Amino acid sequence: MRASTHSIFGPPGSGPSAAEQLARSQMIRPKRVDRITDLIGNTPLIRLHQIEQDCPGVELWAKCEFANPGGSVKDRPALRMIQDALARGELQGRRLIDSTSGNTGIAYSMVGAALGIPVTLVMPENVSAPRKQVTAAYGTELIFSDPMEGSDGAIMLARELVEREPDRWFYPNQYANQSNPLAHYHGTAVELWQQTQGRVTHFVTGIGTSGTIMGTSRRLHELGRARGRDVRCVAMQPDDAMHGLEGLKHLPSSLVPDIYDASVLDDTIWMSTEAGWDMSERLATQEGLFVGHSSGGNVASALQIGKQLAERGEPGVVVTVLCDRGDRYFVPLKWEKHYAW
Numbered sequence: 569m570r571a572s573t574h575s576i577f578g579p580p581g582s583g584p585s586a587a588e589q590l591a592r593s594q595m596i597r598p599k600r601v602d603r604i605t606d607l608i609g610n611t612p613l614i615r616l617h618q619i620e621q622d623c624p625g626v627e628l629w630a631k632c633e634f635a636n637p638g639g640s641v642k643d644r645p646a647l648r649m650i651q652d653a654l655a656r657g658e659l660q661g662r663r664l665i666d667s668t669s670g671n672t673g674i675a676y677s678m679v680g681a682a683l684g685i686p687v688t689l690v691m692p693e694n695v696s697a698p699r700k701q702v703t704a705a706y707g708t709e710l711i712f713s714d715p716m717e718g719s720d721g722a723i724m725l726a727r728e729l730v731e732r733e734p735d736r737w738f739y740p741n742q743y744a745n746q747s748n749p750l751a752h753y754h755g756t757a758v759e760l761w762q763q764t765q766g767r768v769t770h771f772v773t774g775i776g777t778s779g780t781i782m783g784t785s786r787r788l789h790e791l792g793r794a795r796g797r798d799v800r801c802v803a804m805q806p807d808d809a810m811h812g813l814e815g816l817k818h819l820p821s822s823l824v825p826d827i828y829d830a831s832v833l834d835d836t837i838w839m840s841t842e843a844g845w846d847m848s849e850r851l852a853t854q855e856g857l858f859v860g861h862s863s864g865g866n867v868a869s870a871l872q873i874g875k876q877l878a879e880r881g882e883p884g885v886v887v888t889v890l891c892d893r894g895d896r897y898f899v900p901l902k903w904e905k906h907y908a909w
């Protein structure tokens with residue numbers, strides 16, 4: 569039998585040079601880390617080849633925040649809020665408590681379990697079953713607020729509990745904690761700048777606590793202006809108080825987060841639930857990206873910006889965020905210790 573002379577990258581003669589092979593093997597070298605929190609951040613940026621065909625001449629890119637180990641964009645602020653509190657000695661002998669629509673709760677639970685910090689979460693009783701089950705699986709204590717009061721009800725109940733027993737709790741309050749946007753200022757924005765080689769022209773993402781849009785936009789504005797140009801930063805909000813874009817806030821009918829500062833933003837896009845859901849489906853079937861509905865709303869917003877640029881014949885590099893995976897919105901089998909066959 570003749571020994572194969574095929575390169576592992578392709579047929580003879582078409583393979584990469586030895587230098588290219590070495591570079592590739594270094595790029596794909598498996599990581600070894602000390603603990604799970606070391607896997608937070610440095611997420612891939614992916615080009616949306618199919619979607620961007622609707623805006624010729626404009627590039628659409630998305631930051632894969634679902635690739636964080638807790639499965640969402642909220643791993644970054646959860647880690648940063650906990651690290652900053654540890655550094656200030658605020659977590660000594662206390663339980664972490666916060667209100668969350670889910671992803672931050674999963675992130676607190678994961679980071680808390682990894683760093684030995686007990687966690688209590690207040691969430692509206694009607695959040696999806698997977699969110700309750702996943703946080704409980706990390707050993708987190710759950711307290712449910714009135715489902716009719718939404719995420720604002722959870723915020724008010726958490727505040728009440730902290731006021732009643734201030735020494736028992738460490739309350740990071742993601743809506744008012746500057747460590748939340750700072751995680752994106754020091755992480756997400758810098759990574760986006762590097763990943764686009766400073767070519768990003770527009771950034772757009774939805775508002776939950778506003779941490780992602782505030783921190784990322786502030787830094788992108790600075791990085792752009794230092795090079796004599798601006799990066800246009802656009803927020804997305806659901807277009808109605810009663811919406812189905814989980815994780816996002818319709819600010820005109822909600823408590824406005826203390827960390828929200830409208831002066832950082834160049835514009836706001838109002839997104840319908842239907843358009844966000846439709847784009848989530850399109851991302852799954854056309855790009856192989858099965859992501860949640862806020863991500864669908866984000867990409868629909870990026871495409872809206874891309875189309876406006878294309879109509880004017882202007883080039884652009886529009887970047888947005890894929891906040892979490894679509895399977896987070898399925899109802900899983902109950903986690904059982906014993907199976908009956």
Ligand SMILES: Cc1ncc(COP(=O)(O)O)c(C=O)c1O
Nearest residue numbers: 671776777778779780815862891
């Ligand atoms: C699914 C989802 N998308 C988007 C966001 C918005 O992120 P931010 O809180 O940084 O505004 C959140 C926040 O919890 C979320 O859970």
